[in-house]
Amino acid sequence: MAEHLIEFRNIKKSYGSVDALGGIDLYVDKGEVLGLIGDNGAGKSTLIKILAGVVKPTCGEIIVRGRPVSGWNAGRSREAGIETVFQDRALALQQSIVHNIFMGRELVGMFGWLKLKQQLAEADRLMREIGFTSEAYTPRSIVGQLSGGERQGVAIARAIYKQADLIVLDEPTTALSLAETAKVFQFVRQVRASGRSIILIDHNIHHIFDIADRFAVLDRGKIVLEADRSKVKSVKELVGFMEHVARAASAGGGHAKAAGGVAP
Amino acid sequence: MTDLADQSRPRSRTTKATEVETGWHHPSEHRLRRLVLEHRAALGTLAVFLVMMSIFIAANPAVFMTWSIYSSVLTTLPVALFVVVPLVFVVTGGEIDLSFPAVMGFSSWTFALLVQADFDPFIAMAAAILTGLVLGFCVGALVVYAGLSSLIATLGMNFLLRGLIQIVNEGKSIALVTLGDSPAYKIFSSEILGVPVQIFWAVGFVIFATLLYNRHRFGAHVKAVGDNPDSAKQMGINVKRVRVKLFVFMGIGAAIGGTFSTMINFTWWPTAGDGYLLPVLASVFVGGTPTWGGVGTVVGGAIGTLTVAFIQTGVVAAGLSGFYVQFFNGLIIILSLVGHRWNQERYR
């Protein structure tokens, strides 16, 4: 079997008495879009924060390109070719767009002196490619002056700047207009076409259904469904399953089994 | 990324392409505007300084025509600059350090002891700087790894270190009689054409620090950490290490400042550095670095230092009694803060 790009093995995370994640086994392959869905508080963001090295798992292993990682942190994660658009966007609002795009990954020459000109040129190019921000803004504009959607554009631009092997998008379209949302999905398709991978978290099941190659449904820290796109006949089936999951959760019972219509 | 560029640009704005090209890069007439905007905190500080000086000079022009009034300020100013500048970094990083007066005293104590024991003053200076570095590291490690509030922890360290100095020295000072003949003294503490050489070293330090702040990865990380530590961490910046480095930098600056002040006086006192606490803090904020972190200005801080240094001299020279000094100190601080408040905005 070919090795997976990323693999989670029995990842658990508890916050005090709250089990945010209770043993996750999941993988992402090269060139695929993995859709991660689940209710609020299901543990989606926690999982991708663990992958990004921001949150330490209580136990479990992350395997990148066939090798278990050790001493995992945010810096290592980015070096391994994983770029994340966090749900909170992780921007520094008093800083310029260019500073945010290169935050933690500055272009430096000898002795750590910044290559400011090159950073500006790259940021300028990136902004034009993405076209998220209005033309009144330059790479020197302060991020705090941008609108919510424009800020989100900066976060997305930052994630795509390096041709990362895996781009993780945690609800990338929440603040975006229809046109901008379409752009994001257009971008997701381009990334897949170039043989790179995406993990996409979105509450809009139609979006996920349209674009993902594989779905994973999280429910209160457990994966309750993992299915290929080809196994799911219609979006109705997926929506039906999600409703089933929500009902099981509100009934306070155990985790929903993948029974409600979807044959896993 | 090129594939994206090729597809998206024509799609979105085929007709406007040329317009965008020209509009995007701000033409040169906007450059001045941008520079003013980017440096408005420093420029505001400069304006305060100039207004203050004009008032002093108008009150007593004759005194301000004599060189000695400037020369005395230029002797003590460098000491403050070596401390104000790193403190701008610390405040930008979202922290505060109140332990620098004791670190100044402690490291210059090392200097004085070694000079007294007939070591070369160069070696004594190096040892003093090393002392400052180690103390800064200890303070930083305490704040960062024990997760303490830097305001309280550094205040505690200030008392603790000063207490140690007092316990050991029991109030006795150290006179450095041989210092004046050494080459180190010539290089660091003499005069060139009547100008105290310390000022050149201090100006060099300010320039270096400005570059560090604006054009070095360290400065970029400090701003990111002070702005939003969570974001900085999420982007892979080692937030704790950056914070410790801030206190180390502060310790080094305090050591140089303390040593310079000992050299100027040929004497080390157990109270060395104590008087700098409030003026230095005032200089940073008068200089236009806000308290909330993420932004700041080294050059503004330097001008702020100049302003604070001239208040005392200026008030007395303008013919007022020394009783007015504190009043004017307060007035300048409040006016500067009001001014900066109006031209700075904190984005949330």
Ligand SMILES: Nc1ncnc2c1ncn2[C@@H]1O[C@H](COP(=O)(O)OP(=O)(O)OP(=O)(O)O)[C@@H](O)[C@H]1O
């Ligand atoms: N720092 C934290 N401290 C304590 N509990 C936390 C923390 N972060 C997350 N949790 C808990 O972990 C669980 C999963 O949270 P997570 O943010 O992963 O959910 P999510 O699936 O991303 O939800 P949403 O769709 O609302 O973003 C929640 O119950 C949350 O309360």
Ligand SMILES: [Mg+2]
């Ligand atoms: Mg979430």
